[in-house]
Amino acid sequence: MRYAIEGGTVVTPDFILQETAVVVDTETKKIVHMGKDMPRVDMVLSLEKTDILFPGLINAHDHLLGTYYPRVGKGPYLNWYPWDNDLKSHPLYEERSRLSNQDLYWLGAYKNLISGVVVVSDHMPHAVNEPLIHGLPIFVLSEYTLEHECSSYDLRWGRGITLEHREAQERNIPFITHLEEGFDEEATMGVDILMEMGALDEYTVLIHGISLSEKDIEILAKQKANLVWCPSSNYYMFQTTAPIKHLLEAGVNVALGTDSPMSGGLHLLDEMQFASSLYEKLYQERLDPAVLVRMVTVNAARALRLFDQGRITENARAHFTVIRGGNSHNPYETLVRADLADVRLVIRDGVPLYGSSHFLPFFSRFSHHYQQVLIAGEERIVIGKPIHFYREICKKLGFAKQLPFFPIILPEGMAVCP
Numbered sequence: 288m289r290y291a292i293e294g295g296t297v298v299t300p301d302f303i304l305q306e307t308a309v310v311v312d313t314e315t316k317k318i319v320h321m322g323k324d325m326p327r328v329d330m331v332l333s334l335e336k337t338d339i340l341f342p343g344l345i346n347a348h349d350h351l352l353g354t355y356y357p358r359v360g361k362g363p364y365l366n367w368y369p370w371d372n373d374l375k376s377h378p379l380y381e382e383r384s385r386l387s388n389q390d391l392y393w394l395g396a397y398k399n400l401i402s403g404v405v406v407v408s409d410h411m412p413h414a415v416n417e418p419l420i421h422g423l424p425i426f427v428l429s430e431y432t433l434e435h436e437c438s439s440y441d442l443r444w445g446r447g448i449t450l451e452h453r454e455a456q457e458r459n460i461p462f463i464t465h466l467e468e469g470f471d472e473e474a475t476m477g478v479d480i481l482m483e484m485g486a487l488d489e490y491t492v493l494i495h496g497i498s499l500s501e502k503d504i505e506i507l508a509k510q511k512a513n514l515v516w517c518p519s520s521n522y523y524m525f526q527t528t529a530p531i532k533h534l535l536e537a538g539v540n541v542a543l544g545t546d547s548p549m550s551g552g553l554h555l556l557d558e559m560q561f562a563s564s565l566y567e568k569l570y571q572e573r574l575d576p577a578v579l580v581r582m583v584t585v586n587a588a589r590a591l592r593l594f595d596q597g598r599i600t601e602n603a604r605a606h607f608t609v610i611r612g613g614n615s616h617n618p619y620e621t622l623v624r625a626d627l628a629d630v631r632l633v634i635r636d637g638v639p640l641y642g643s644s645h646f647l648p649f650f651s652r653f654s655h656h657y658q659q660v661l662i663a664g665e666e667r668i669v670i671g672k673p674i675h676f677y678r679e680i681c682k683k684l685g686f687a688k689q690l691p692f693f694p695i696i697l698p699e700g701m702a703v704c705p
């Protein structure tokens with residue numbers, strides 16, 4: 288089937304386009320045409336004039352296994368390690384463990400989906416997440432190599448820096464690692480360690496980098512390495528964050544990530560708002576919203592080597608996030624200010640996953656299973672069985688857990704705990 292998306296504003300994000308039809312082929316899952324003209328199609332999806340069509344958003348760093356609430360820990364810490372100890376000895380960790388790993392991955396998928404995210408990088412060893420990610424509605428990156436971190440006290444998730452990085456080069460996939468998430472002597476040596484091992488180049492994706500020096504940043508720029516900025520998590524655990532202004536001025540490719548909600552942002556929209564306000568607080572100037580939008584689209588796609596994603600252009604994968612237009616005339620700013628109530632529609636590979644019930648006729652053209660439920664004050668259509676899922680997790684927990692990143696309101700008269 289071929290359908291055209293028309294109406295609204297298209298943010299590619301390199302350009303802002305009006306009166307442009309975007310034609311999707313559901314067989315190839317790609318955008319096959321864009322233009323003022325409208326070729327023959329099987330269906331037209333009409334957006335409101337105020338709607339804004341973005342590429343499907345990408346959350347460049349999350350741990351789906353850690354999808355729980357609230358945050359845990361008493362910072363500021365010296366490095367991530369004592370936070371990890373605090374987490375694992377906290378009663379909330381036991382509460383979370385009443386849910387299965389698959390439950391937590393579904394919860395993470397819904398958390399990301401309702402905030403407009405289509406693609407997530409889940410930082411976890413393949414042996415843990417591989418059996419859990421393929422049935423999820425959103426796309427979870429499966430082609431990557433990794434280390435947990437690069438220090439003597441890391442969690443040994445990979446087979447060693449050299450081996451993991453070399454495989455990333457050979458397979459043209461990212462090598463992803465936390466780095467410089469702390470201020471002890473070893474943490475601050477992260478960039479030197481990777482350079483010495485020949486593991487710092489365009490395949491390398493560094494998470495955090497809160498203790499990067501000016502010299503480190505010069506090296507990252509020269510080596511074309513990528514950095515994922517996680518301001519909420521950094522500020523919660525360390526009361527500081529990566530030297531983001533300097534990184535951007537040096538031309539380092541920066542993406543944005545939430546980390547898990549047990550230390551980081553509730554979801555990607557929350558993270559964008561926090562990133563914007565923290566930047567203003569730290570530098571007494573505004574971070575251009577267009578730069579932040581690039582961090583959750585093109586920059587993230589480049590870091591994760593998803594070269595057909597993160598942009599609305601012919602031959603790109605048909606992933607879209609539609610956001611309700613705000614008062615601003617700047618569509619980038621509209622996305623940076625958006626919250627869950629502003630997410631109108633999310634499409635992956637041409638298939639709608641989540642959206643306002645306004646789009647019911649569009650959803651009804653697809654044979655997937657959906658449920659309608661109140662989320663963020665509006666009747667929404669959600670892929671899968673979110674009502675059953677929420678009741679099931681509350682049953683396992685033994686009480687009606689409130690999860691602000693999954694604010695589902697069950698139909699009237701339906702008890703939360705079955």
Ligand SMILES: [Fe+2]
Pocket residue numbers: 348349350410465494546547
């Ligand atoms: Fe992390």
